[in-house]
Amino acid sequence: MKKLEGKVALITGAARGQGRSHAVCFAAEGADVILGDICQDIPGVPYALGSQAELEETAHLVTQTGQRVLALPCDVRDEAAVQNLVRLGLAEFGKIDILVNNAGIGGPIGTTWDLSEAAWREMLDINLMGVWRGCKAVAPHMIERQSGRIINISSAAGLKGIGLMSHYAAAKHGVIGLTRSLAIELAPHKVTVNAICPGSVDTPLLKAEGALYGMDWETTQRTFASYHLLPTLLDSQDISEACIWLASEAGRFVTGLALPIDAGFLQK
Amino acid sequence: MGRFTGKVALVTGAARGQGRSHCVALAQEGASIAALDIAADLPYPRYALSRPEDLEQTCKLVEATGQCALAVQANVCIAAEVKAAIDSVLHEYGQIDILLNNAGIGGVAPFWELTEEQWDSVLSVNLKGPWLISKYVAPHMMARQYGKIVNTASVSGLRGWANLAHYAAAKHGVVGLTRTMAIELAPYRINVNCVLPGSVNSPMLAGMAEELGVTPEDIHSTFVPNHLFPEIIEAQDVTNAVLFLVSEEARYVTGHALAVDAGWLTK
Numbered sequence: 370m371k372k373l374e375g376k377v378a379l380i381t382g383a384a385r386g387q388g389r390s391h392a393v394c395f396a397a398e399g400a401d402v403i404l405g406d407i408c409q410d411i412p413g414v415p416y417a418l419g420s421q422a423e424l425e426e427t428a429h430l431v432t433q434t435g436q437r438v439l440a441l442p443c444d445v446r447d448e449a450a451v452q453n454l455v456r457l458g459l460a461e462f463g464k465i466d467i468l469v470n471n472a473g474i475g476g477p478i479g480t481t482w483d484l485s486e487a488a489w490r491e492m493l494d495i496n497l498m499g500v501w502r503g504c505k506a507v508a509p510h511m512i513e514r515q516s517g518r519i520i521n522i523s524s525a526a527g528l529k530g531i532g533l534m535s536h537y538a539a540a541k542h543g544v545i546g547l548t549r550s551l552a553i554e555l556a557p558h559k560v561t562v563n564a565i566c567p568g569s570v571d572t573p574l575l576k577a578e579g580a581l582y583g584m585d586w587e588t589t590q591r592t593f594a595s596y597h598l599l600p601t602l603l604d605s606q607d608i609s610e611a612c613i614w615l616a617s618e619a620g621r622f623v624t625g626l627a628l629p630i631d632a633g634f635l636q637k
Numbered sequence: 638m639g640r641f642t643g644k645v646a647l648v649t650g651a652a653r654g655q656g657r658s659h660c661v662a663l664a665q666e667g668a669s670i671a672a673l674d675i676a677a678d679l680p681y682p683r684y685a686l687s688r689p690e691d692l693e694q695t696c697k698l699v700e701a702t703g704q705c706a707l708a709v710q711a712n713v714c715i716a717a718e719v720k721a722a723i724d725s726v727l728h729e730y731g732q733i734d735i736l737l738n739n740a741g742i743g744g745v746a747p748f749w750e751l752t753e754e755q756w757d758s759v760l761s762v763n764l765k766g767p768w769l770i771s772k773y774v775a776p777h778m779m780a781r782q783y784g785k786i787v788n789t790a791s792v793s794g795l796r797g798w799a800n801l802a803h804y805a806a807a808k809h810g811v812v813g814l815t816r817t818m819a820i821e822l823a824p825y826r827i828n829v830n831c832v833l834p835g836s837v838n839s840p841m842l843a844g845m846a847e848e849l850g851v852t853p854e855d856i857h858s859t860f861v862p863n864h865l866f867p868e869i870i871e872a873q874d875v876t877n878a879v880l881f882l883v884s885e886e887a888r889y890v891t892g893h894a895l896a897v898d899a900g901w902l903t904k
Binding site for chain 2 (some may be wrong): 529530636
């Protein structure tokens, strides 16, 4: 028996990296998936974001597992767009069992006193308010069904400061506060809400992050791996496995958690 | 008039180091002091613990501030000794307003090399001790609807510390004990908090250096890179935080784990 047989999951930031991995791994466990990604770049973010072509590739990988998929552009800064993705997903599949708020950006980077207000706002708008918009759009449906699993992707930086990324750390700390509060609000409705705190994961975002620090990919991999107790980068699959656990029957009594999947980064 | 005029403070591990520093600072602000220490060696740790002269010296320093000092020799792990010690303090002063559970020991070895005796020693002194003392002081504070308790945990009460598994386990336990005591004692208007020192220039650290066959300076230079401010912390820095927690300024601070760690937990 597959762990997510008959379930429907909505995943943001699904064009590539961790989001793509969640989409494909969820499908492999029997879930149909509703996928969103911004499918355009943002002027203030100094690297390429997920594209339409990459989102279509994720959708293609899902269909290869035999599961159904609905993939649409969705900018989590736009509440109407998030509501629309939920509405179209419900029209297509009739329900949403699982929400994974994965969309996020990693830069620009800079000292707290050098970061511009625009950069700070953009970061909060995407990495914190984007998560909130996803929760807000799906919660009424989950309350109505008295069932649901929400998984918010925070970061090890949700539990610890990171130099040159105060806006990112503030947003990711915020995701944990949101998660814990929502867990309280939704517990009476049998909906669980958890956060996952990844360490450094081998993704396009990490590569872009390294470039912002002036490092080539090899140096990036070596440097970020050295921050972990287990001196290796994580794979997106490692995060997907944690999501599947939280979304599956095995996770039914787990709520309000901030779960580090960080190769020991927070303990080092 | 000092912040603690008319108050009585019971401090464990008072013969030297942070305990002595707490005693003297409280006395300088007007508190009478009951200075409790084992003032004898234990089979473990391997380094020398305080001697009766050390405890006398603490009392002399307290008295030099013009306050009363009572030296109490007791092992915090033995209920009968703890009970007798607290009875003697209450007999002398009639009250205990402030309790500082500061007594503690350390030792260095990978967890798989620790013996059961070493494990039990550290858990007894560092965790059972604060519980036992609190167990016998609490009813008195509850009856008076007043009390300030500060347990000395450690940075290793919230994070692991290689080669100090017994110590870290005990100090994590102190944080749990503190939070639970805070809940149970809140109805009686008693504040319970803990402090989490980083690496402090102390007899305990010196003792651990001795165990490793290095100088205190060597061990300081090993530990200070853990701090955001790369310096060793002095006992007085921890004392400053403890005095805040037991003062009226902190009347609505309870159940808190306050790090005095030069940024270690943040690094």
